Amino acid sequence: MRHSDKHEKIIQAAIKVFAKKGFFSARISDIAQKAKVADGTIYLYFNNKYDILITIFEEEIGKIIKEVKERIDQEDDPRKMLEIFAMEHMRMIKDRRNLAEVLQMELRQSNKFMREYRNTKFIEYLDIVSRIIRKGQEMKIFREDVMPGVAKRAMFGALDETARLWILSPDHRYTIEEAAKQISTIFLSGIEVKPRGSGRIGLDNRQDFQGS
Amino acid sequence: MRHSDKHEKIIQAAIKVFAKKGFFSARISDIAQKAKVADGTIYLYFNNKYDILITIFEEEIGKIIKEVKERIDQEDDPRKMLEIFAMEHMRMIKDRRNLAEVLQMELRQSNKFMREYRNTKFIEYLDIVSRIIRKGQEMKIFREDVMPGVAKRAMFGALDETARLWILSPDHRYTIEEAAKQISTIFLSGIEVKPRGSGRIGLDNRQDFQGS
């Protein structure tokens, strides 16, 4: 019997069950049932329940990073790259909805119950964005004062939250592609070097930055 | 003995415990201990564990909405309003870190185990943003083609994700105020009507701008 056969079956079942019930409410027996496998069999392939979740993080995000990177590396223009990132992220969520739900929820939760685990894959994914922004800055296309470390989180957060609520509400006022386009448009014209000095917002900046 | 006394004590204890352990890993006895109350006492004030969480959602978000609205209503310029929203949101997270952690995590998770519960308070909070954007559009300050329903999620997501990661990482490369400023700047110059036709992004823009 092929080893990987059941491994994959269990992972796919777990993604569905976790997506539906959340990690804590999901029972091993649910996963076993969906994978058409005995409860005990799961422990031949995974150490425990957490281990299944971590494996999902590692293996599945890994695949996504690979896909997105390949797609982005075909481009040279940072503006296009950012737009493609937005679109690919949203498409991924649409096509792999269950996985997206698991990642969105448990990624946030995971710090609480898996203290030791540092999700390097997720960091790697975010860094796709900051690298694009730095490239744009080197090319003098994006403003210098944009902090890549902030912008990457902002960009990701904007996409992910929009997608999350899109998944939740049954009546979609917008398509996921429209949302991707809107967000990348806002961000791009938000970080591009302006033709004139219009980048400053005409407001009283009472709040001083403490940072350097 | 004042009724509200213990009610409040339990809520405040629960916020701390939920923040630290997450809803599922938190034990009632933990909350009781922190509130200096017997386990059973909690059930005199709340129906069950979920009920505590829901009460946190309702009461605490309610307070926040009130504060933010009051602060924003002092302004007329939608640009300033958006900037204030960003700053207030971030300040709130800094000042009420435990509450912020609970909201960030459990808000996402909650759909899974509390099927029936619709978080109207959260929707109300988001709508502060869409209302600002609509106002800006009416005043011809913000672009017409920006969808308020998308932009509000994007704005909130950008702020919240940035704040989330700021909470997680101990070494802050940026202050929370810097992040707020960065994000509101990006969004503002992203949605403002451009002084000239520089809103065009050099990509296939099927969606035309209707604004002047």
Place this chain on the structure above:
DNA sequence: AATTAAAGAATGAACGGTCATTCATAAATT
């Protein structure tokens, strides 16, 4: 090629620990 033995996979009932919740009792308040 048929038979037997050994190894590897899979099973699912049973175990055991963990809490959320209850409730008989006690303390405080009126």
Place this chain on the structure above:
DNA sequence: AATTTATGAATGACCGTTCATTCTTTAATT
């Protein structure tokens, strides 16, 4: 002393994990 409020030990459901047993595949022997 009646009533309200609080206590915390006891209850019992729940479910992750284990493991004795069965089934399947592979290898060895006749």
